[in-house]
Amino acid sequence: VYTSDLVWDAAARTLTDTATGAVYAPDDRGNFVSADGDRLAAGWYVNVGFDNFVRAFTDRAYAGPLLQVGAWTFAFAILTVLTSFGLGLLFAMIYNDPRVRGRKVLRTVFILPYAFPAFMSALLWRGMLNAEFGVVNEWFLLGADVNWLGDPWLAKLAIFWVNLWLSYPYWFLVTTGALQAVPSETLEAARVDGAGRSRQFRSITLPLLLVSTAPLAIASFAFNFNNFTIIFMLTGGGPAFRGASVPMGSTDILISAIYQI
Incomplete structure (x- = not known):
């Protein structure tokens, strides 16, 4: 099961990377950016294998x-x-x-x-x-x-x-x-x-x-x-x-x- 290292702080509206301690805040373009300019990629990769193909023929x-x-x-x-x-x-x-x-x-x-x-x-x-x-x-x-x-x-x-x-x-x-x-x-x-x-x-x-x-x-x-x-x-x-x-x-x-x- 995939577990994200990012933790959402609803009060501060920030994401914190528990592995590095970096804090990402939203900018005016809808991206989450840290203090040093590092930008989070939208979403993350999840290995689904052949699940979508199986669903196409079974659902x-x-x-x-x-x-x-x-x-x-x-x-x-x-x-x-x-x-x-x-x-x-x-x-x-x-x-x-x-x-x-x-x-x-x-x-x-x-x-x-x-x-x-x-x-x-x-x-x-x-x-x-x-x-x-x-x-x-x-x-x-x-x-x-x-x-x-x-x-x-x-x-x-x-x-x-x-x-x-x-x-x-x-x-x-x-x-x-x-x-x-x-x-x-x-x-x-x-x-x-x-x-x-x-x-x-x-x-x-x-x-x-x-x-x-x-x-x-x-x-x-x-x-x-x-x-x-x-x-x-x-x-x-x-x-x-x-x-x-x-x-x-x-x-x-x-x-x-x-x-x-």
């Missing part, structure tokens, strides 16, 4: 929310990569068709969300999803009372939507370039052999795309695994878990939960 009020946050972090990162890649690829295939008019203008419009700072977009969407005055409820849902950011599942859905809005232009750009790099001779040969569009996509286009985009998908997963900005700016990690011993919320990911703690 239900702590372990339960922590496990939920961990599972949500993986789900958020994986689903964000899959959905943004799929939507970006869909738009890339549509606007890679030479029969589409105004492709250059439309491509510019579709990458605009990527040009805005993520924190600014998150704040704008936070206002638009406001339950009382938000544009989404007032205009698009005809005044419906939907608490987008106050319900755990709706808040997660809102995060998915906003992050998809921010992420798909990146994959739109990447897959557009990758599609244009697919050899036209290979597709023509497959067409001559009787392969339809779906078979060409499954057997030629998609495998060639994955060769060039797989490393980027891994990097995108790592980015979204630690995507603090979208979580903090949109929901602040809330709504909070009930009965949790630490300030964690339903939409917190690991990095935002650590920040909250």
Whole structure:
């Protein structure tokens, strides 16, 4: 058991070191300083060993929310990569068709969300999803009372939507370039052999795309695994878990939960 050498004198409001006899009095900066200028360090070291790690997995009020946050972090990162890649690829295939008019203008419009700072977009969407005055409820849902950011599942859905809005232009750009790099001779040969569009996509286009985009998908997963900005700016990690011993919320990911703690 740790025993401090410092003794508190309530009347004099000083600390006395019983080992050295030095007396420490508070100064105007909140520090305890002796007559010779020696300053006490704030607090003292106590060896806790693995107690905090044991508590993290045995205390239900702590372990339960922590496990939920961990599972949500993986789900958020994986689903964000899959959905943004799929939507970006869909738009890339549509606007890679030479029969589409105004492709250059439309491509510019579709990458605009990527040009805005993520924190600014998150704040704008936070206002638009406001339950009382938000544009989404007032205009698009005809005044419906939907608490987008106050319900755990709706808040997660809102995060998915906003992050998809921010992420798909990146994959739109990447897959557009990758599609244009697919050899036209290979597709023509497959067409001559009787392969339809779906078979060409499954057997030629998609495998060639994955060769060039797989490393980027891994990097995108790592980015979204630690995507603090979208979580903090949109929901602040809330709504909070009930009965949790630490300030964690339903939409917190690991990095935002650590920040909250």
